[in-house]
Amino acid sequence: MSDVIKVIPKTDNKNVWTIKSDGYYSNCVKNVMEEEDYPDESINSIIQNAIETLSQCPDPNINDESSKTGIVIGKVQSGKTSNFISLIGLAFDNGYQIAVVLGGNKNNLLEQNVTRIKNSFRVDAMKLVILDTNKNDDVINANTISEFIKQNRKIIIIGLKHQKHIDKMSDIFNNYKLSIAPTIIIDDEGDQATLNTKKYSKDKKKMSTIYESVLKLKTRIKKHCFISVTATPQANILIDTLDLLSPDFGVLVDPGIGYCGLSEFHGDNQDKYVKVIPEDEISLFDSCGIPISVYEALASFFVSNGVRKYRGDFGNHALLFHPSQRKVDHASVVEKLQSVVDSWKNKADCYEDIAYQSLKRHLVSAYDKYKNDGVNLPSFVDLEEFILDSIKFCSKIHLTNSDTDASKNSELYKTNIFVGGNMVERGLTIKGLAITYIIRRAKTTSNVDNTEQRARWFGYKEAYIDICRVYTTQQIKDDFHHIFEHDEALWDTIKKAEQQGTPFKEIGRVFKNNSRLLRLTRSNVARTQKLDFDQFKSQNSVILDEKVAIENNRLLEKIKNDNKEKLINIRYSRTQNHLLLPNLKFSIIKKDLFNLYKYPTTGNLNKGFFDLLEAGFQHLKKDPITDILWVRYETKEERNIDESGRMLSTLMQGHNPNVNSPDFYIGDRKLPDERADNIQVQVHLVKPNKIVGYDFYLPFFVIYLPSKLTEALSSFVTKGEK
DNA sequence: GTCGCATGACACCTTACATC
């Protein structure tokens, strides 16, 4: 890799600056990754991502006030932390002085981040100061930080996403010198808690507390780049592009080699990895009895641990139960699981005893299921000793919620069972998670982002993916398959926009969502609506201005002239004489006509309509054949249009049913029938007939969409208008 | 009138934190 990289950002050529990629801090981070045996390829890709991200941040060496907002999009459990740590190192080497990390809204997440950041920058304290709002309260003030800066030390402050913590960090930037120090702000899990949850509130307060605090932080720091880091960017992309947290740029971070996520677990092989809990089973929450599926999950957990040990893999092995968000449920599940594990431990201890047979049946059944799934296994007899060992050395059931934090106890074991709710969601990594039992789901509509973040079973599991399993309900299995399709399409859209150089804010906000029981994100943060196109869209308003009419007509004439040889005259009657230009590509007409046409600010047709349509077609990977039809192009038309340009009559002409009449006519709505699989753009040249002084013809559009297309488009959603 | 859907009000759960 070259040492100095001249960066030419993809979308904004005013902002060219040079990035040095082998400075002191970057090398520290890189060395630690090497020590921790990251594959070379992964290290290079992490550094490349950091360069790409930093290149879109403001140049810290220019003395001006500027700020930008970006989003770094990764995959759940794909190691986004390494990426933003590298970014901080690179930013320091290139002139940034301070890094503020909003490290999650729970203490366990903050702690996880603090530990990771400290481990990644094993540098001289005289070069870098790492502080966190929980432990260094007395140092986080303008005076002390200014002194550190004077001593030429870089600063990282990691804070909890809570009002007081953020305000504490904000306060130091009241100091003028600090306020102009180039600062990079990392918002970890940036779709959670930071965005405005009061956007649609009827209260007087239109800003949620954390959002308000973050905006204050942003305003205080005169030169900064604010980077949201998340695997579920739906909310960030769906909020108003005028919102200060709406990203100006986005960077996709492909997961490294060996990552197993949505496509492995919930794509074509979902039946192998996801086991559906039968609906007629007794509930885990019943006062007595334990569902068969729980025994199955436990047995597959111990068998799979035995398999890994047999293969020489003695790493951590974990089982997670996520039954519900309620603490009372966790307690009852812990009790049930503990009773089973205790009894299995007793049986495993005396495996020659007849009592062992009942345990053995469970284990053999789990073994057979793995065999049936095509997992390469030795004989059960060869595995048995390893399996029983796993049972004997298994931890107590770790309750993981606000009452009890199991993380410390789990370090004492290699084989761990966890039970939790909200504390085992987003952000948290459970080492060696192989089996998950999850039945938590809203009774009605679930959010895609929240649901996806519960997938703690994703991660770098290539070495033992064959034995990983998820036990869940049919509904949750379906949810994840829909999310898999949604996520693929989302990445595709952003990648394509990147290749085409489309600025992030201009990417069509169209997303795939094929499930009626899923919405993309919380409705208090951002709303969506179905991509619902009618068969016909008849333009109901124009700019009533002769110059505009001439310009719009010129666009149409140019298309006509460029395709002279393809024009076909279609005569239905004496007065119904149309001109057809068949078989154009939608994308071409979009570029040459709809992008340039001048639309009124009111009315039902504007560039946004065609942008949405185009984004929808891109998702469908289609560029539909489109015909242009100049309707009654010689005689033209007159309609009742008011002075504001609003069409008061019906634009489309009805049929003349008299078959014997020389004026028999099928009607404008039937014109697409013979070529019903194509889009038809009808051009109606219309003059106002009730107001004087407007003696010119204005082109109005009628857009016909084939039902196949409108149906296919209805599986997508876009930003809500309200 | 029925159905599906969006929306808002409200209650409850979970978490963090301040106070005693």
Next chain:
DNA sequence: GATGTAAGGTGTCATGCGAC
């Protein structure tokens, strides 16, 4: 450690709207 408060998230229910 117990208690109360603030904040964010989830779930349920009533209501209203438009399509049929």
